């Protein structure tokens with residue numbers, strides 16, 4: 619696991635996930651703190667073996683404070699049912715904890731400021747698998763510009779933890795033909811990490 623610089627302290631926060639949420643929920647490290655309605659820390663099982671990571675909160679997430687709300691959240695729930703899981707079994711969060719205006723891609727400077735929080739979440743949860751949802755999340759985490767279709771079906775490491783890449787649920791709303799690929803990805807998750 620790479621070292622993080624949590625509030626310039628050069629140390630991990632090692633307490634409970636809820637306490638970490640409270641500690642950073644008023645973060646002002648980047649300008650997104652000025653435009654957000656809600657800080658979106660993440661939700662789910664603090665002992666999850668699988669953590670799903672998107673790029674950043676969208677409109678509904680910003681309004682509710684919960685990750686993967688709205689229609690893409692419903693698609694995610696359907697995808698989880700493919701592997702006999704619900705949100706109570708997994709943990710879900712984003713690389714950025716605050717919404718970029720108009721859902722633009724995260725800026726590198728924002729990722730630099732916020733990614734240590736994700737790394738610290740992983741340090742506390744200690745999952746067996748990270749699933750990056752969508753090209754932006756995958757490319758941000760893996761520091762690559764590859765197309766998503768070239769990133770699927772491979773196991774990467776992030777902070778020493780296995781990482782797989784699949785489509786963002788919103789991509790299925792735009793293109794239902796991706797459903798087969800997503801089913802294949804979730805089958806891989808099931809066979810390697812659940813079965």
Ligand code: SF4
Nearest residue numbers: 645648651715716732
């Ligand atoms: S996006 Fe991250 S670094 Fe920026 S204000 Fe929100 S929590 Fe802090």
